[in-house]
Amino acid sequence: MDNVVEMKNITKIFPGVVANDSVNFTLRKGEVHVLLGENGAGKTTLMNILYGLYTQTSGDIFLHGEKVDIKNPNVAIKHGIGMVHQHFMLVQPFTVTENIILGDEPMTGKIFVDINKARNNVKDISDKFGLEVNPDAKIANLSVGIQQRVEILKALYRGAEILILDEPTAVLTPQEIDELEEIINNLVKDGKSIILITHKLKEVMNMSDRITVIRRGKVIDTIATQGTDIDALAELMVGRKVDLHVDKKLKATGEVVLEVKDLKVADNRKIEAVKGVSFTVRTGEIFAIAGVDGNGQRELIEGITGLRPVKSGSVTFAGEDITKKNSRDIIELGMAHIPEDRQKRGLVMEHDLAENMILGYHYKEPFAKNRIMNYEKIHAHAKALIQEYDIRTPNENITAQSLSGGNQQKVILAREFHKDPILILAAQPTRGLDVGAIEFVHRKIVEARDNNKAVLLVSLELDEVLALADRIGVIYDGKIVGVLDAKDANERKLGAMMAGGKEFQ
Ligand SMILES: Nc1ncnc2c1ncn2[C@@H]1O[C@H](COP(=O)(O)OP(=O)(O)OP(=O)(O)O)[C@@H](O)[C@H]1O
Numbered sequence: 001m002d003n004v005v006e007m008k009n010i011t012k013i014f015p016g017v018v019a020n021d022s023v024n025f026t027l028r029k030g031e032v033h034v035l036l037g038e039n040g041a042g043k044t045t046l047m048n049i050l051y052g053l054y055t056q057t058s059g060d061i062f063l064h065g066e067k068v069d070i071k072n073p074n075v076a077i078k079h080g081i082g083m084v085h086q087h088f089m090l091v092q093p094f095t096v097t098e099n100i101i102l103g104d105e106p107m108t109g110k111i112f113v114d115i116n117k118a119r120n121n122v123k124d125i126s127d128k129f130g131l132e133v134n135p136d137a138k139i140a141n142l143s144v145g146i147q148q149r150v151e152i153l154k155a156l157y158r159g160a161e162i163l164i165l166d167e168p169t170a171v172l173t174p175q176e177i178d179e180l181e182e183i184i185n186n187l188v189k190d191g192k193s194i195i196l197i198t199h200k201l202k203e204v205m206n207m208s209d210r211i212t213v214i215r216r217g218k219v220i221d222t223i224a225t226q227g228t229d230i231d232a233l234a235e236l237m238v239g240r241k242v243d244l245h246v247d248k249k250l251k252a253t254g255e256v257v258l259e260v261k262d263l264k265v266a267d268n269r270k271i272e273a274v275k276g277v278s279f280t281v282r283t284g285e286i287f288a289i290a291g292v293d294g295n296g297q298r299e300l301i302e303g304i305t306g307l308r309p310v311k312s313g314s315v316t317f318a319g320e321d322i323t324k325k326n327s328r329d330i331i332e333l334g335m336a337h338i339p340e341d342r343q344k345r346g347l348v349m350e351h352d353l354a355e356n357m358i359l360g361y362h363y364k365e366p367f368a369k370n371r372i373m374n375y376e377k378i379h380a381h382a383k384a385l386i387q388e389y390d391i392r393t394p395n396e397n398i399t400a401q402s403l404s405g406g407n408q409q410k411v412i413l414a415r416e417f418h419k420d421p422i423l424i425l426a427a428q429p430t431r432g433l434d435v436g437a438i439e440f441v442h443r444k445i446v447e448a449r450d451n452n453k454a455v456l457l458v459s460l461e462l463d464e465v466l467a468l469a470d471r472i473g474v475i476y477d478g479k480i481v482g483v484l485d486a487k488d489a490n491e492r493k494l495g496a497m498m499a500g501g502k503e504f505q
């Protein structure tokens with residue numbers, strides 16, 4: 001069999017962590033190979049080494065049987081390797097074509113960039129693989145799904161034959177995931193080889209030929225997808241059985257703590273994105289907002305949490321009108337927020353974990369008194385949360401940016417749950433988490449509800465909504481088109497409502 005990539009005995013040591021421990025990995029020509037493993041297992045690190053972003057501490061890489069020294073991404077690109085990162089890196093005010101040719105501009109003569117040639121080239125590649133990207137669109141105006149395709153196009157434009165996709169589906173809607181699968185099929189038909197990282201086991205089963213499972217830096221096994229199933233994979237991954245079924249007792253709800261009334265909020269382009277939304281959340285219940293991405297969820301959350309001005313309508317929380325309050329005052333009243341964009345809103349990336357774990361209450365006792373920080377308490381607090389939430393890190397003194405994506409998410413979850421809030425507003429709380437961590441977070445959410453917290457869950461994952469919610473509001477085109485009791489809801493009904501239909505009879 002034709003191995004296009006062979007990584008032999010790759011070890012990568014960061015201060016205090018062996019991120020990759022003598023890893024052996026091969027990629028065959030024309031296959032889709034999934035890298036599967038817990039948060040912090042070492043998947044992104046291994047791929048960053050293959051793409052020349054990190055240098056291995058020891059071990060060798062062979063491409064088409066030849067030993068290579070991939071010093072930096074330019075060398076990787078020359079060898080035909082492309083990578084789409086977990087958090088992507090496009091220049092927002094530029095067009096698609098401008099982004100794609102950035103750093104690799106085709107010239108007419110010595111001075112002028114031949115933008116027309118580039119544009120046509122981009123269009124050809126897009127057509128060939130069914131990417132459906134408009135070369136002239138501005139990045140800032142594109143959905144996350146399309147932005148991701150721009151990243152794929154960029155790699156293909158540079159001649160990628162080997163494509164690394166790091167959690168591409170974490171940010172996609174179910175329909176976009178189907179489309180990505182189609183694109184991957186087209187790439188493979190053309191002889192390209194794909195390395196795919198994903199935590200979604202259904203996709204692993206649908207999309208891959210082989211799977212390499214990594215646990216705590218070590219390869220556990222490489223297996224053919226055909227011979228396995230979802231339960232076996234979950235167990236291989238985390239080393240124990242995983243139960244994604246959530247046991248929920250019936251429970252009486254208490255008083256209304258959040259009331260949103262006829263709320264209207266505009267988006268960045270000043271177009272109304274939330275068009276008169278009303279709902280209530282009581283203590284002891286999980287109210288979920290289900291919907292396809294981009295139907296006003298983001299603006300709704302930002303309007304409630306004081307991060308975006310409200311056009312009209314009102315939000316009442318814990319008996320106070322918070323429509324015009326800023327986020328600090330709202331947090332102060334007892335609202336915890338797990339934001340969708342963990343790097344922008346949830347963490348200070350260059351600060352250490354101990355500091356990140358007290359963000360939002362860092363000025364209060366026991367962490368501070370008369371403006372003097374109590375570092376002993378701050379560190380003890382961080383240590384306890386690292387333990388409880390199984391955050392994979394050598395200690396609490398490293399920066400948030402050196403944590404794996406999923407572990408960054410766990411830091412936010414730990415901090416927000418620990419605030420002992422009245423209401424938890426959780427947006428995409430399990431995005432990027434491994435199945436073991438999802439199981440844990442789901443239990444935490446239900447436990448919070450059982451302890452009479454109110455939970456407002458905003459999720460694109462129908463499975464998650466159905467597993468957790470007591471009531472479900474479906475949002476479509478900036479409006480709540482219906483509210484269902486969990487016992488009356490199912491995937492088909494919700495799907496129809498989310499697509500803009502009235503309630504399915
Ligand atoms: N730049 C860095 N500096 C220090 N430690 C790092 C750095 N990058 C990664 N690590 C550590 O290496 C280990 C592996 O991280 P990696 O990002 O490869 O995990 P992952 O398998 O991609 O996890 P996830 O599913 O959460 O994305 C983690 O313990 C992480 O903290």
Ligand SMILES: [Mg+2]
Nearest residue numbers: 044086404405
């Ligand atoms: Mg990763």
